[in-house]
Amino acid sequence: MKIKLEKLEVQTKKDQELVDITPEIERVVKESRVKNGVVNIMTMHTSSGILVTEGLPCLEMDVLNKLEELAPDQGNYFHNRYLDIDGRLGFNAGAHLRAIISGYNAFFPIENGKIVKGSRQRVYFAEFDGPLARTYCVQVIGE
């Protein structure tokens, strides 16, 4: 069994942003030389997500707008209070809630060295509280 884990950095540039990380995932899978198995993708931050949708800029905006509509930054949140852990006011409850809705991870099968996915499926790092330097994991397991 081959197992390869890579931690990747992404510098987001906006408050809310979808960054297409599909090429990075394809590179890790290729370099792993795993022929058949699975690739797991996971963000390491609770105010960001990993999601899969079609690679269209118009749709990326619709996804961000919908998540902001369902869980806006402004709200009557308990998290909007002084937090010892951060030494400041909590202010990003909306970002955490958007991450719950979007999900924080994804996986795809690998067959004959290629990721098995629909022709329109793209994997996105979803920034809900940027801009920030972020880390996500790509893990390949197989043989």
Add this chain to the structure above:
Amino acid sequence: MKIKLEKLEVQTKKDQELVDITPEIERVVKESRVKNGVVNIMTMHTSSGILVTEGLPCLEMDVLNKLEELAPDQGNYFHNRYLDIDGRLGFNAGAHLRAIISGYNAFFPIENGKIVKGSRQRVYFAEFDGPLARTYCVQVIGE
């Protein structure tokens, strides 16, 4: 390590529909002869989902209604414009957004050749933009 991947077709019949694919998943697991491992299920389309809920027709309707309420077909979407990729107007932003909320994949452990799941858990292919011929993957990994 045994790895088996099967691509399955489902012909949906309605605009929005939950199709119980649990029997197909059980069949693939059985035929794989994997005793212990995991089964991964994934739709290959970004306007459909995979979700897990109780197998009751009343609840299936509630799930579809709730997703339509949270992300309706009609909305002020950027995706509602001419798309070169399709040679027509984008019109299914709501379907893509429902897929983000529902999720596109699922997994279950396998133990002694059986899927480990709660007695009421059923796995559904969730059509959000039908009727269409759809493809989903079932992958079994284990030994």
Add this chain to the structure above:
Amino acid sequence: MKIKLEKLEVQTKKDQELVDITPEIERVVKESRVKNGVVNIMTMHTSSGILVTEGLPCLEMDVLNKLEELAPDQGNYFHNRYLDIDGRLGFNAGAHLRAIISGYNAFFPIENGKIVKGSRQRVYFAEFDGPLARTYCVQVIGE
């Protein structure tokens, strides 16, 4: 390949509650002696979920409130009718719908015997229809 599956019980105490199960998951991973692989976590009930967020009581309340806002107990649900399977009125459509939004499972990579996760990521059993005695699975696969 090592595969270990444990079914764990959690007694929830409230109608809606987030229970941090991270220590239990860490224990199962440690006892599995898997050095590199993946840990899968799954609830076995369709009116509960598994979700990942930051471990702050204020945020836990915000998550539960948001899910209740998006899918309230009271609603015009088809599930609110007599169910032969239960011998009583269905009453928890909202709980099932919150479970769809939150998701029912999670996974994390394992590297050098440790779960790979962000410093603020905690794994929660999400009760949406308690108080109840609940079961969830933790499965470790690796070598």
